[in-house]
């Protein structure tokens with residue numbers, strides 16, 4: 001096939017499914033035969049599998065990453081009057097969780113090269129009310145954990161990892177999601193470990209927190225109809241858990257193939273400013289992000305060549321309409337604001353073909369205005 005005639009989507013999950021179709025279909029069928037859909041043995045099994053994979057004591061399967069952030073904050077008793085430090089560049093759900101528990105998000109600008117929370121700017125934002133740092137391992141590589149751990153210890157505040165994009169990533173040999181007090185994963189279909197619907201998990205080494213999280217996800221119920229605390233209903237379901245146990249076996253392989261594609265992008269695209277990775281961290285290339293001068297023009301050019309690019313994220317958190325009440329304004333976080341205007345995410349998925357990769361590289365290399 002002529003390279004000119006192929007189109008490159010942003011992601012392609014059909015190929016993934018094709019590879020594991022038999023296993024997946026069987027796993028779903030077994031759940032249907034059992035007719036047990038909520039908090040049964042598959043959820044327990046997946047929780048054990050994921051804990052083993054991460055090297056952590058407890059995984060609590062829930063309905064989404066967003067709910068995970070809410071539950072993590074609640075488990076740590078973070079609520080009204082408390083402040084939570086968090087980066088100005090992330091998916092909206094990170095901050096939404098803080099708002100949902102009525103705590104106050106306190107934004108910090110990001111670092112220009114790594115796009116992660118700028119740890120040099122955290123301590124200025126710490127007050128008597130600061131309860132936690134809710135950091136994000138953005139795009140699939142770790143934030144500066146060394147600094148964050150030092151700061152959190154010094155000021156006696158919690159570390160919450162939004163690891164929703166960081167499945168399988170390692171920092172100094174330890175998995176992302178095991179580096180703080182509590183961590184959150186999303187299994188939204190497009191994540192590196194994705195369910196076939198919504199899903200998420202909260203992970204911790206702390207037994208007491210784990211017990212509380214299990215109550216919180218299930219109406220605050222310890223024994224059926226006995227409600228110890230005010231919880232909610234946010235549970236990973238059996239079908240999704242069965243799917244996730246199958247897909248977990250392939251996570252490292254698929255992360256590897258994403259890394260190979262990333263390497264080719266970095267090596268072959270002529271002029272490129274892309275995300276710098278901290279030496280202590282690996283990358284799972286959930287997203288491969290570059291900066292371009294004129295984004296609108298670049299994306300249009302790529303589209304004209306049948307290549308689909310996306311933006312993560314076009315509007316910084318502090319400038320979102322829904323957060324107007326926090327009183328932030330344009331200019332408050334110049335690096336986040338500047339990056340938000342220039343970043344583009346390139347197509348990235350396991351099973352990307354050689355032709356597709358080559359087409360992305362060649363197309364960018366013939367663009368004049370990078």
Ligand SMILES: *Cc1c(COP(=O)(O)O)cnc(C)c1O
Nearest residue numbers: 064065066091093094164186188
């Ligand atoms: C996807 C994502 C979430 C939210 O997860 P959902 O499962 O979609 O609710 C939170 N934070 C980050 C950084 C994410 O990428």
